[in-house]
Amino acid sequence: MTKTIDITELCLRDAHQSLLATRMAMEDMVPACADIDQAGYWSVECWGGATFDACIRFLNEDPWERLRQFRTLLPNSRLQMLLRGQNLLGYRHYEDSVVDRFVDRAAVNGMDVFRIFDALNDIRNIRHSVQAVRRNGKHAQGTICYTVSPLHTTETFVEMAERLVELGCDSICLKDMAALLKPQAAFDIVKGIKTRCGEAVRxxxxxxxxxxxxxxxxMKAIEAGADCVDTAISSLSLGPGHNPTESLVAMLDGTGFQATLDKDRLHRIKNHFAALRPRYQAFMSNIIGVETDIFDSQIPGGMISNMESQLKQQGAGDRLEEVFFEVPRVREDAGFPPLVTPSSQIVGTQAVFNVLMGRYKVMSSEFADLMLGYYGKTPGERDPEVLAMAAAQAHKPAILERPADLLKPEWEALQTAACALPGCDSSEEDVLTYAMFPQVAPGFFGKRAQGPLNLGRDPEAAAPASAGGAPTGAQSGDKALRTPVSYDVKLNGRSHRVSITPVTS
Amino acid sequence: MTKTIDITELCLRDAHQSLLATRMAMEDMVPACADIDQAGYWSVECWGGATFDACIRFLNEDPWERLRQFRTLLPNSRLQMLLRGQNLLGYRHYEDSVVDRFVDRAAVNGMDVFRIFDALNDIRNIRHSVQAVRRNGKHAQGTICYTVSPLHTTETFVEMAERLVELGCDSICLKDMAALLKPQAAFDIVKGIKTRCGEAVRxxxxxxxxxxxxxxxxMKAIEAGADCVDTAISSLSLGPGHNPTESLVAMLDGTGFQATLDKDRLHRIKNHFAALRPRYQAFMSNIIGVETDIFDSQIPGGMISNMESQLKQQGAGDRLEEVFFEVPRVREDAGFPPLVTPSSQIVGTQAVFNVLMGRYKVMSSEFADLMLGYYGKTPGERDPEVLAMAAAQAHKPAILERPADLLKPEWEALQTAACALPGCDSSEEDVLTYAMFPQVAPGFFGKRAQGPLNLGRDPEAAAPASAGGAPTGAQSGDKALRTPVSYDVKLNGRSHRVSITPVTS
Structure with a gap:
């Protein structure tokens, strides 16, 4: 009996977020959608994460409109998004009614599967969005952020899964954003969850x-019973991105597992993005190949480039090694949070500050908030001395409550502020855009009518500029088919110029 | 009980052969040797394959001197080489006494482990070199070229292993030069060999x-009982190269297997080659990431770039797809040989000819030889019609004997010819260099005194030159179709030796 393994395709969201700084324009994804829709994926991740921010900040593209377009272009697919729990797609906690409205509007505009995580694995920050998704009759996927620390054992993760199941999640995601998940750990955690929560839990x-x-x-997760794995089409894979879809399919051959995807369609999707990728050269991650130092530093790739640029701005580009040593110490002081947005940025920035100015001589307000519980409960105990410094610097006490419980109803105020902005259409969608990105939304509303930008550029400067034209390499000239091939032929010591016209067989 | 898995490090040979067209200069490897020697590898592959050819053709470096240097620099390591059986490191069959002398000199100069393969898996072409290695008291590794065809089953490979063990091989290598070995096949073959030949067979x-x-x-091979796997340090890994050493080490954590390598030394080796690699940008393979089309075409990466440059030279760069379809047909006509040097070049070049000029309208003399048995026995039946065409074009019969059995003693003649060359030092080593590369050796002997070249270039200085710098045809490690190509052409009933130089358009 061969078990079919479901696949979530990441090329429309996390793949270009990880490899091309989230810059891919909607118009560059449109031509691949028909094949993606028919390839046989369990779901297509295409929204959320950093794409919302990138749409309004860089691409002058309405993210809600992008979602509606995907809904139209992928009629047979489950659309999937990444949602940061109580943070939605922004960088602070939102009051529950804002969470409700966000989930409602995402569902109405076409979202099917909500992958919901919290950077601290604090289940209280996940709960409300799971309930909102279920109220909409959509698929709520509760997410465990995988990380490595003295506190994170198989048992920790299995327990978290159990609590996510109790919340009513339709499935569990084990999310390894930093590529730290080794084979045996993958096996043990998946096996542990299936044993504890039942084989039926996806x-x-x-x-x-x-x-x-x-x-x-x-492979090991699948052997342990995983039902679905995430991959990206090969031409948008690897490096800080994901494992290639086609390799996953090939890997399963003969193993008793299979992924039933349409290979011809995969091939076309691959070729589409292969031709497109060079156009985004300017945004491409400079990690190619593999980076195994992460196992020691636990620092995800995106965080390294971030810290590197912070250091360079301060003329201290040569102190990256020191920061690498400081990050795990800061992380321990903060109670071993997983390193994922926003905790990765908060811990990374504080490590840079510590190296440049002395340990905790300057504390970012975000790091103080992290220490004081304003992002939720960290997995372990926080260092009492650093905690005291945080309270002193931030002039506020540590809290134990769920952070959103301290927030007053805010929808009315957000609505009033958003609707006052030139270009805001007063829809709930626009209010949510403003709520999540109050600095960026005003500019976006004002310029929205000018239409989306495409930041992709023809890699060959000499090539004739054709806006939206076929990227180089994609043109199929049959000119060469008809052109005779020329040779210099030396025959019995004499040289001849011979031209040969290929014979069609 | 944790089983220790041995590791062979490839960075000094196959890694730069696969990624940098075999161009790495000895002086660029020297600084890494102390760490490599102490890292805990089972062996260090550092010689053979295309390195000998590249040394004398491109680097003006004496390959025997390179071997002696490695012997000095890696005193604690098993040195390993790749040997093409009866072809040695050249492209034709050699008479047994030449094979004896080559193996003797390699052993005397410091080689420990001889990995011996034949492109057709014809064990008769492996036998004599295995005996020569054993006579020298060195490690003879009998090699199975893995390939995929209707004729190649687990049983076929296990049977071949059995025969290699009977030959007296000290270990068996399952060699997957085209990355076609899927996990379950790896498991089944290794398990099959261990079951048939005994657990003690390495x-x-x-x-x-x-x-x-x-x-x-x-991973699957290790689970099935494999004793040693080949990897390359991460900064010289992936693409058409190999899996990263550090990833292999990490992969085994907690699995009941371990690789006991010194991580600090791995880190230094990695940094050394990471800094060096950009200097060889001009020779770098343009396959980055993965290419899964190979599963359908069975064409190894190095062969693709070779065919691509052949087609481009003839103004037919857009016909690669057609060649991809033609390669498996040519391979079937030839009785499904594995595709590895030299069969990969022979089949690939014939496929290019078939696409450009019609099926078998022009047959390379090498392809005719392959059809007629002059490289040995192909795994399956050869197409009788193509066989007849080969006999007609080559004016010689098909043979069933071991090809080397048809050769007359040739050492004296080779010695006389070599010693007559200006700059030849009359050593057996020089005679062997001449024997394997009679076209290249004279030029090399003449210029040897000028000392080695380093083709690495400062990436900033090299950037403008690299576009039109090295000739594209010379960028691959494959040699068979280096221009000019010679044919026997029958014109109006008379046979002519024709040499053809493609005109770059």
Whole structure:
């Protein structure tokens, strides 16, 4: 009996977020959608994460309109998004009614599967959005952020899964954003969850490829009972991105597992993005190949480039090694949070500050908030001395409550502020855009009518500029088919110029 | 009980052969040797394959001197080489006494482990070199070229292993030069060999990374009992190269297997080659990431770039797809040989000819030889019609004997010819260099005194030159179709020796 393994395709969201700084324009994804829709994926991740921010900040593209377009272009597919729990797609906590409205509007505009995580694995920050998704009759996927620390054992993750199941999640995602998930750990956690929560509980596994081992981890997760794994089409895969879809399919041959995807369609999707990728050269991650130092530093790839640029701005580009040593110490002081948006940025920035100015001599307000519980409960105990410094610097006490419980109803105020902005159409969608990105939304509303930008550029400067034209390499000239091939032929010591016209067989 | 898995490091040979067209200069490897020697590898592959050819053709470096240097620099390591059986490191069959002398000199100069293969898996072409290695008291590794065809089953490979063990091989290598070895096949073959030949028979597994699945295959091979696997340090890994050493180490954590390598030394080796690699940009393979089309075309990565440059030289760069379809047909006509040097070049070049000029309208003399048995016995039946065409074009009969059995003693003649060359030092080593590369050796002997070249270039200085710099045809490690190409052409009933130089358009 061959078990079919479901696949979530990441090329429309996390793949270009990880490889091309989230810059891919909607118009560049449109031509691949028909094939993606018919390839046989369990779901297509296409929204959320950093795409919302990138749409309004860089692409002058309405993210809600992008969602509606995907809904139209992928009529047979489950659309999937990544949602940061109580943070939605922004960087602070929102009051529950804002969460409700966001989930309602995402569902109405076409979203099917909500992958919901919290950077601290604090289940209280996940709960309300799970309930909102279920109220909409959509698929709520509760997410465990995988990380490595003295506090994070198989048992920790299995317990978290159990609590997510109790919340009513339709499936569990084991999310390995930093490519730290080794094969045996993948096996043990998936097996542990299936044993504890029952075989019927669906488990999805999301890994990045950065360290080079995680395709093996997916194999082990599948052997342990995982139901669905995330991959990206090969031409948008690897490096800080994900394992290639086609390799996953090939990997399963003969193993008793199979992924029933349409290979011809995969081939076309691959060719589409292969032709497109060079157009985004300017935004491409400079991690190619693998980076196994992450196993020691636990620092995800995106965080490294971030810290690197912070250091360079301060003329201290040569102090990255020191920051690498400081990050795990800061993380320990903060109670071993997983490193994922926003905790990765908060811990990374504080490590940079510590190296440049002395340990905790300057504390970012975000790091103080993290120490004081304003992002939720960290997995372990926080260092009491650093906690006291945080309270002193931030002039506020540590809290134990769920952070959103401290928030007053805010929808009315957000609505009033948003609707006052030139270009705001007063829809709930626009209010939510403003709520999540109050600095960026005003500019976006004002310029929205000018239409989306495409930041992709023809890699060959000499090539004739054709807006939206076929990228180089895609043109199929049959000119060469008809052109005779010329040779210099030396025959019995004499040289001849011979031209040969290919014979069609 | 944790089983220790041995590792063969490839960075000094196959890694730069696969990624940098074999161009790495000895002086660029020297600084890494102390760490490589102490890292804990089972062996260090550092010689053979295309390196000998590249040394004298491009680097003005004496390959025998390179071997002696490695012997000095790696005093604690087993040195390993890749030997093409009766072809040695050249492209024709050699008479047995030449094979004896080559193996003797390699052993005397410091070689420990001889990995011996034949492109057709014809064990008769492996036998004599295995005996020569054993006579020298060195490690003879009998090699199975893995390939995929209707004729190649687990049983076929296990049977071949059995015969290699009977020959007296000290270990068996399963060699997957095209990254076609999927996980279950790896498991089944290794398990099959261990079951048939006994647990004590050492099995080494060599895979390339091109298709993205072979780290999983190594995991499965290890689970099935493989004793040693080949990897390359991460900064010289992936693409058409190999799986990263550090990822292999990480992969095994907690699995009941371990690789006991020194991580600090790995880190230094990695940094050394990471800094060096950009200097060889001009020679770098343009396959980055993975290429899973190989599963359908069975064409190894190096062969693709070779065919691509052949087509481009003839103004037919857009006909690669057609060649992809033609290669499996040519391979079937030839009795399904594995595709590895030199069969890969022979089949690939014939496929190019078939596409450009009509099926078998022009047959390379090498392809005719392959059809007629002059390379040995192909795994399956050869197409009788194509066989007849080969006999007609080559004016010689098909043979059934071991090809080397038709050769007359040739050492004296080779010695006389070599010693007559200006700059030849009359050593057996020089005679062997001449024997294997009679076109290249004279030029090399003449210029040897000028000392080695380093083709690495400062990436900033090299950037403008690299576009029109090295001739595209010379960028691949494959040699068979280097221009000019010679044919026997029958014109108006008379036979002519014709040499053809493609005109770059």
């Amino acid at each position: 488990i999805h596994v999301h890994t990045h490829a950065t360290t080079g081992v995680t395709l093996v981890s997916l | 099995i080494h597994v060599h895979t390339h990374a091109t298709t993205g699945v072979t780290l999983v295959s190594l």
